[in-house]
Amino acid sequence: MQGNILIVDGISTNRIVLKVKLTAAFYQVVQAGTVVEALEMITKHKPDLVLTAMNLPDGTAADLCTYLRKMPQTATLPVLAVASSHNPERRLATLRAGVCDVMNKPVNETLLLGRVRNMIRAHRTFAQWQLREDTNCALGLAEAPGEFIRPIAVSIIGNEAAPLQGWVRQLLPHMRASYCVTLLNEALAALNAGAPPDAIVLALPDNLSQSDTCLRLISALRASALMQDIALLVIQKTEDPLQATSALDLGADDVMTGGFEAAELAVRIDILLKRKRQLAHLLQSVHTGLQAAAYDPLTGLYNRRYAMPYLSGLIERSAATQISFAVIVADMDHFKRINDLYGHASGDAVLVETARRLRRAVRGSDMVARIGGEEFLIALPAADVITARSLAHRICDAIGGTPFIIPGAADPVHITISLGLAMSKAPFQAERGIPETPSTLLDHADKALYAAKMQGRNRVNFSLSQASPAA
Structure with missing residues (x-):
């Protein structure tokens, strides 16, 4: 249906x-x-x-x-x-x-069905984003909408300037806005030349060829990344249900079929702009929620919620392409001492600096996540054993090679990190049907990390995922 x-x-x-x-x-x-x-x-x-x-x-x-x-x-x-x-x-x-x-x-049945399609389409778009925003609210991730609403800009477009300027004079008592009158043949260039308006009022001419130009303009505006979300209202000088329906189907938000009427136009623009602001708030709220859901707020790295599905995808791609990858689990050495000696604010500063060094040490294609208090996960796509070992040692040197400047400490503090490295399954293992999951990969990397800690810390321990951790 x-x-x-x-x-x-x-x-x-x-x-x-x-x-x-x-x-x-x-x-x-x-x-x-x-x-x-x-x-x-x-x-x-x-x-x-x-x-x-x-x-x-x-x-x-x-x-x-x-x-x-x-x-x-x-x-x-x-x-x-x-x-x-x-x-x-x-x-x-x-x-x-x-x-x-x-x-x-x-x-008119044609116009009725056009109106119905237009309204249901807009409602469903809004409802889909509202559902996502409701989820954010349930998770405590949504933000309150801002109170400030800047003055609106309205562009009125048609084939004759004088009548449109008359419309502006009649609109001013009903709606305070910055108005701009643009001729139809100059509209697209003018709209792309500066900041886009909040609303566009398009006067549909009676002339058939010019009205077709108007309809093509609607299509062009909705195809533009800058213009696709602008409130777009069409005014018919002479009622034509087929043209009005075409305008709605091409992307117009509203059509006034009875000609220009200042008070009604002001009300319709106000309604459209409120709807656009609500939708913009929902989009921003969802974006904020996604950021909060996928990123660690302290370090800016990905979090565990993001990292685990990412590993699942990496496993699938590796199985399909037969290209190996590596996983590193890294843990700060004696991190509790930092908190105990200098306080938790200093511990947070160390984590932020560690995240910065990790990002600088890895490749652009690698994924770095904070998966625990002082524990990090680094996924290395399309990496063989030599590449993975080299990157792991580079990370170890990046953390331990330069002392940390810590708030509350008189001198820079030497901090190290231990790393457990695990490779994805070899092709012959995949052919045997031996399952590989993010959990099994992390288990092998954790065991390698544990071995690195037992061997004295500040080092890399390597484990093939099908074998026990190497000493």
């Missing part, structure tokens, strides 16, 4: 007509006759879109939307209203309540 839609109308025949149109387009439809029933159905069925009549037996489309916006679970659920007659004041009030659009009867 294309999506789940809730139809809300007090008149059953109206619901049936809409249901026939939507089910023919492969949408799953549920129905309600009142605001109360609608809220119950939303809780039960979790639709992707609510399609409601303006007037309901126990309220209005605006009332329904107001209820939805108060609940976190439904705050972003798109609502599309259908009105029996054109009433500009009521239409504007309904949009301000949070309804995405108001379509007047008779509803």
Whole structure:
């Protein structure tokens, strides 16, 4: 199914007509006759879109939307209203309540389906990122949204400058913004020349060839990495359902089919920009959560959560390519003494400096992770025994060769590290079907590390993964 839609109308025949149109387009439809029933159905069925009549037996489309916006679970659920007659004041009030659009009867089926596709697509994109952000919240990784909202910049594009400048004058009382008027044939160059605007208003000309240019511009903007997330609203001077549907399908966020109306345009831009800001916050929150999930906050190295799946992938690639790799487990020698003598802040400083030296000692393709208090894991892709040994000794020298300057210590402190090295399985072992996992690799490297500690520390001990640790 294309999506789940809730139809809300007090008149059953109206619901049936809409249901026939939507089910023919492969949408799953549920129905309600009142605001109360609608809220119950939303809780039960979790639709992707609510399609409601303006007037309901126990309220209005605006009332329904107001209820939805108060609940976190439904705050972003798109609502599309259908009105029996054109009433500009009521239409504007309904949009301000949070309804995405108001379509007047008779509803054009092509435009209706275009609107539905556009709204469900936007809702699902938002919902997917919201799910990731909710996970971050559960893990304590999300950040509160910033309060500061900078002044917005709006670019108005069309084929004649004078009418568009008139639009700007009419918009100013309704929305404070920095406005820029650009001719259609200069739009793409102008938009790429400076900082991108927050919103673009595209006046669709009546001329067929120029309107096609406008539609191609929408496509070009959505293909641009700089422009793909800008709020994009199209205004039709003359209503054309096919063109409006094309604009929505090509990536326009909204279409005003009834021509320019300053107050309504201001409301629509405000709604689009709020949605874009919410989505941007979700993306940033998810990025922050991913950073926190994969990186050690003290050293900036990868953490164990990242390192173990990485090793699994390395094992798979090695089996497929028959190219060996190596794993090193490294542990700081007598690290507890640092904390005891100089304090935990000094111990943290040693760990940060150790991480810096580790990164400098390995190759760009190697993965370095902090997997315990003073324990590190280094994975060396595409490394043979000679390369792995050489890198391991380089790491040992990088830590022990230069004393550490530690806060609280009068003189630089000599610190060393012990390393256990294990190689991936040889091809003949893989052919025998002997399983290799991150855990078995780490076990061999740990045993080699233990042997290095027993032999006096500040050294590398090597173990083939199929053999016991070498002394």
